[in-house]
Amino acid sequence: MIAPSLLSNLPATLVWEDDTLRILDQRRLPGETVVETVATAEAVWRAIHELRVRGAPAIGVAAAYGLCVAMQPYRDTAIDAFRDRLTERAAYLDSARPTAVNLGWGLKRMLSAAQRHNATTSLELYDALVAEARCIHEEDRLLCEQIGRHGLSLIKPNMGVLTHCNAGALATTGLGTATAPLYLAHHEGRPFRVYADETRPLLQGARLTAYELQVAGIDVTLITDGMAASMMSQGLIDLVIVGADRVAANGDFANKIGTLSLAIACKHFNVPFYVACPSSTLDLETPDGRSIVIEERGAAEVTSFGARPTAPTGIKVRNPAFDVTPHTLVTGYVTELGIVSEPYGQNLASMFGAHR
Known part of the structure; x- marks a missing residue:
């Protein structure tokens, strides 16, 4: 290794x-x-x-x-x-x-x-x-x-790669999921650039992804979540690769809030949208994304930036930590056994049913 x-x-x-x-x-x-x-x-x-x-x-x-x-x-x-x-x-x-x-x-x-x-x-x-x-x-x-090796072919020379939240080494005990192909491509000397969404409200992209990629010497640029679609419109983003917290049997998946917006933007601008995850993140007993329980976190994460209040006292707040992206917006799943494409319901079960 x-x-x-x-x-x-x-x-x-x-x-x-x-x-x-x-x-x-x-x-x-x-x-x-x-x-x-x-x-x-x-x-x-x-x-x-x-x-x-x-x-x-x-x-x-x-x-x-x-x-x-x-x-x-x-x-x-x-x-x-x-x-x-x-x-x-x-x-x-x-x-x-x-x-x-x-x-x-x-x-x-x-x-x-x-x-x-x-x-x-x-x-x-x-x-x-x-x-x-x-x-x-x-x-x-x-x-x-293994995820890195299967996803390595997706990282072309001089391309721009966008990722969201932190699906990196800090989210795992190894090379990460979404970042694993990036680390291996960098190890080979392949030139590319990464754009990291800051990922409000807890800034995992800014605090963690940008940090770990910078420490590794990878060319990384931090952007706010609202900039992603604009960057795609300018032709700066050639690939989006994110992680996942739960993948349903039909290929719908839950990931950090804001992932759905990225997938919709990718569909509009014809940017490939990949999800990197190990088989342990597959939930073949959950039929689709509607059945995934979404964690709702406290209001203070939204009403402040760091230790500074940034919203009116007593304002109503929603703070779902995750959203669900439908499988129709996913180009492919990068797993330890290979890249899985549509139809996800059939191919995920075929590849991982017996394996798990």
């Missing part, structure tokens, strides 16, 4: 070492690099809910290790009591955020591993959980690199 060399100047999203989970507090970037130890189930829940760790793949890995953290106080209990508590703690962690499917996916995989393991003691079962979490972590790194 070449990922470590490409990300050598970027802090790790999370680290598991000596039975301790440490996370990078992404709310503090780019101004501060703060790594926190999360030592209880409640601390893990808050870290996910408050976006200290965010990005669908990274949430899945954090949830897996978080369940290990949650079970540490019960390693000396009877095995049946340990298993009962495991189910309860997994349900608790799963309530931290509703939209990104990787949270529930990671926890279900941990519970499945526990069910398969013929442990005779709680300590033995705990060790099996840690081993499974490590496996999920390593797989995430590998999936990112």
Whole structure:
């Protein structure tokens, strides 16, 4: 794997070492690099809910290790009591955020591993959980690199690429999803430029994507969300590639709010619109985008910019964290097994049904 060399100047999203989970507090970037130890189930829940760790793949890995953290106080209990508590703690962690499917996916995989393991003691079962979490972590790194290799052909010399929110290394534990082809193209010396939407209201594009691409030495320009269509009209954008938090069986997908607007603009200006995601983000049990639960966050994120109030006191606010883009606006899905094209309902099921 070449990922470590490409990300050598970027802090790790999370680290598991000596039975301790440490996370990078992404709310503090780019101004501060703060790594926190999360030592209880409640601390893990808050870290996910408050976006200290965010990005669908990274949430899945954090949830897996978080369940290990949650079970540490019960390693000396009877095995049946340990298993009962495991189910309860997994349900608790799963309530931290509703939209990104990787949270529930990671926890279900941990519970499945526990069910398969013929442990005779709680300590033995705990060790099996840690081993499974490590496996999920390593797989995430590998999936990112595979997505990068399959998407590399999309990055042509001297093209302009637009991305939204942060589907980068900071949203995963590897090269990212939408950014993985960019990192590999840069590694090959291929010239191109990236435009990063700032991504209101929490500015993940400005604080995170622009930051990590700049650290990697990639030519990146920060723009406000409202500039994207205008940039397309000027011929500056040749490709849009975004991540996803949940992909329904028919190819509809949920991603950071503002993604739908980009997809509509791409359709109008005939700009290819790709979604990069691992199979862990696919939800083949959800038939279409209408069935995806959209997280609604607090008003303060919209009524202020940083610590400064920017709206009238008492104003009514809507703050959906995600929107749903219909599959008819998607050019293709870049996955670890290859690029998937229409018809998505058939091709996603064919490629990933048995694989998952």
